[in-house]
Amino acid sequence: MDLGAITKYSALHAKPNGLILQYGTAGFRTKAEHLDHVMFRMGLLAVLRSKQTKSTIGVMVTASHNPEEDNGVKLVDPLGEMLAPSWEEHATCLANAEEQDMQRVLIDISEKEAVNLQQDAFVVIGRDTRPSSEKLSQSVIDGVTVLGGQFHDYGLLTTPQLHYMVYCRNTGGRYGKATVEGYYQKLSKAFVELTKQASCSGDEYRSLKVDCANGIGALKLREMEHYFSQGLSVQLFNDGSKGKLNHLCGADFVKSHQKPPQGMEIKSNERCCSFDGDADRIVYYYHDADGHFHLIDGDKIATLISSFLKELLVEIGESLNIGVVQTAYANGSSTRYLEEVMKVPVYCTKTGVKHLHHKAQEFDIGVYFEANGHGTALFSTAVEMKIKQSAEQLEDKKRKAAKMLENIIDLFNQAAGDAISDMLVIEAILALKGLTVQQWDALYTDLPNRQLKVQVADRRVISTTNAERQAVTPPGLQEAINDLVKKYKLSRAFVRPSGTEDVVRVYAEADSQESADHLAHEVSLAVFQLAGGIGERPQPGYKAAETTHNINNAFGPGTANEHTVP
Numbered sequence: 001m002d003l004g005a006i007t008k009y010s011a012l013h014a015k016p017n018g019l020i021l022q023y024g025t026a027g028f029r030t031k032a033e034h035l036d037h038v039m040f041r042m043g044l045l046a047v048l049r050s051k052q053t054k055s056t057i058g059v060m061v062t063a064s065h066n067p068e069e070d071n072g073v074k075l076v077d078p079l080g081e082m083l084a085p086s087w088e089e090h091a092t093c094l095a096n097a098e099e100q101d102m103q104r105v106l107i108d109i110s111e112k113e114a115v116n117l118q119q120d121a122f123v124v125i126g127r128d129t130r131p132s133s134e135k136l137s138q139s140v141i142d143g144v145t146v147l148g149g150q151f152h153d154y155g156l157l158t159t160p161q162l163h164y165m166v167y168c169r170n171t172g173g174r175y176g177k178a179t180v181e182g183y184y185q186k187l188s189k190a191f192v193e194l195t196k197q198a199s200c201s202g203d204e205y206r207s208l209k210v211d212c213a214n215g216i217g218a219l220k221l222r223e224m225e226h227y228f229s230q231g232l233s234v235q236l237f238n239d240g241s242k243g244k245l246n247h248l249c250g251a252d253f254v255k256s257h258q259k260p261p262q263g264m265e266i267k268s269n270e271r272c273c274s275f276d277g278d279a280d281r282i283v284y285y286y287h288d289a290d291g292h293f294h295l296i297d298g299d300k301i302a303t304l305i306s307s308f309l310k311e312l313l314v315e316i317g318e319s320l321n322i323g324v325v326q327t328a329y330a331n332g333s334s335t336r337y338l339e340e341v342m343k344v345p346v347y348c349t350k351t352g353v354k355h356l357h358h359k360a361q362e363f364d365i366g367v368y369f370e371a372n373g374h375g376t377a378l379f380s381t382a383v384e385m386k387i388k389q390s391a392e393q394l395e396d397k398k399r400k401a402a403k404m405l406e407n408i409i410d411l412f413n414q415a416a417g418d419a420i421s422d423m424l425v426i427e428a429i430l431a432l433k434g435l436t437v438q439q440w441d442a443l444y445t446d447l448p449n450r451q452l453k454v455q456v457a458d459r460r461v462i463s464t465t466n467a468e469r470q471a472v473t474p475p476g477l478q479e480a481i482n483d484l485v486k487k488y489k490l491s492r493a494f495v496r497p498s499g500t501e502d503v504v505r506v507y508a509e510a511d512s513q514e515s516a517d518h519l520a521h522e523v524s525l526a527v528f529q530l531a532g533g534i535g536e537r538p539q540p541g542y543k544a545a546e547t548t549h550n551i552n553n554a555f556g557p558g559t560a561n562e563h564t565v566p
C-alpha cells in the first residue's frame, strides 16, 4: 500500500468535517455534493474486497428512486449479490474516518480481513444518468487506481446490468458474456424463443407502454428494443428527453401514490409498467373500462411467475422444491392465494433485497419479490442442469415444457432484481398463457391497506422480531397493536423503524379501506405514545405524502443515512 499516495489523493477528495454517513440497505445515499470522498474511499474498499475474494467487485453509482439531486454508491460482491454485512461495517468506518485516520482504518480492515495486498484486484464500475454521476464515478476510479487496482468503467448501466457483469466475470463467462451486448443477446434470445411458442398473437398481447422514470432504463431499453422486437413492441414514456429523474413518475411514485405517472396517456385496459430510476424495480398497472386505476405490484408479479414455474414443473414431471419469499409488506391476499390455492410455500424475511435474496437461495427454485416491485427468481445449479438434460432427453409435451423452463431460466437476471428482465419474463408468461392484464389482476383481490409514517425522537427504541411482524420493544407496544387488530376483520398491522428515513413505518390492512385507515391511525397513535413521538400527534385521515412507503429519501441532517455531528 503506497500510503503516501493515498494521503495525497485523499486530500483531493476531502471529507467534509463532521459528516457521518452509514452504509444502509442500499449502500450510501445522500445529496450528491456530500459524496465525493465516499466515492474515492469506496474505490479503495472495492480494491481490498477484490484482493480478499480474488474476484471482480462491482461499484454502482446511483441513488435509485431518490430525487435527481441525490446520489449514492453500493458495492457488488463476487456472485453479483449485495456486499457482505461485515464489509458494510468496514464501508461505514472508512467513509466516516477523518483524513488523518484514513490510513489506520485501511490497515485495520486489511488486517482484520487478512487481505493479501500482493494479490491483483479488479473492479468494474457503472453509473446511472444523474448529472452528478459521471464525476462521482471518476472519484471511484481515482480510489481504485491509487491502491493499484485494475478497473473497467462500463459507463452508463442499470444497476442490475452491473450485477450481471460482476456475476459473468466471476463465473468464467458461464452465466453470460460480460458486455452490454452479451446481456441484450442472452435475454432477447430467451425471450424470442419463448414467445415463438405462444399460440395467441396479435397486438393486444404484444405491445406495452413503459414509464422509464426519466432514468437509465430508457436508454438501455431503447438500445435493446430491436433485439426482441419480434416478440414485443414497447412504447417508451418519461425517457429522460425532457422530464426530471423520478419526478412524478417511476415505479416508486406509481406504487406509493397508487396512480399513473405523469406524461403517459393510458387507454382503458392497456398494459403499462413503470421502472424506477436505476431500473431494478418494476410495477404494472392499467385503467379499467370505468377509468379506475389498478396497480399490479411485486406480490402479483411473484404470483404470476411462481404459478407459471409450478405448472411447468408439473408438466415436466419434476418435483422440485419451489418457495416464494416475501416481506411483511406483502398483501395478505397474495400470501393466502399462494399458500392455499397455489399450494406454494411462502416465507417472510426482513425488508431489504439482501434478506430476500439470501432466503431464496435455499430452494431449488426461489422466487422473491418485495411488494414495491424488486425481485427475481433463483435456480440452483442442480436444477439448471436437470432442466437442460430434460430439454434434450424428454419427448413431446414434456420436452416443450422443459425447453420453456430452460429459456425462462436464461431470461431471469439471477444476480439481482431487474426491471428489464422481469418485464420480459412477465410479457412472455402473459403471451404463453394468453392472459390479459385484467385476467392476471383477477388472480386475487388485494386487501385494502394503508401505510403511514410516525416521527419519534429515536426510532431505535423500536426493535422487532419474526421478520419485522412483531415489536419487541418498547414494552406494551405489541400488546397495544394486538388489541387494535382484534377490532377489525381480516386485519393485520405492524410497525418497523425505516432503514432509509428517520421515521417509524406503520402498515395496516383490513377488510375495507375505512377499517385499514382507522387501524393504521390507531397504531400510529400507539407508536406516538409508547415510542416517544415528537411533533404533532398523528391525525385521523391521511395526507397523500404521508402514505408513501419509501418515497421521500432526501436525507436531511439527522435522517437514516446521514447526520452531522456538532
Ligand code: 16G
Binding pocket: 025, 026, 351, 352, 353, 354, 370, 372, 374, 497, 498, 499, 500, 501, 505, 549, 550
Ligand atoms: C431499500 C431497499 C429496498 C427496501 C427499502 C425499504 C435494497 C436494494 N433496497 O431501498 O429493498 O424496500 O430500502 O426502505 O435493498 P425503508 O427501510 O425506509 O422502509
Ligand code: MG
Binding pocket: 064, 065, 276, 277, 278, 279, 280, 281
Ligand atoms: Mg432501484
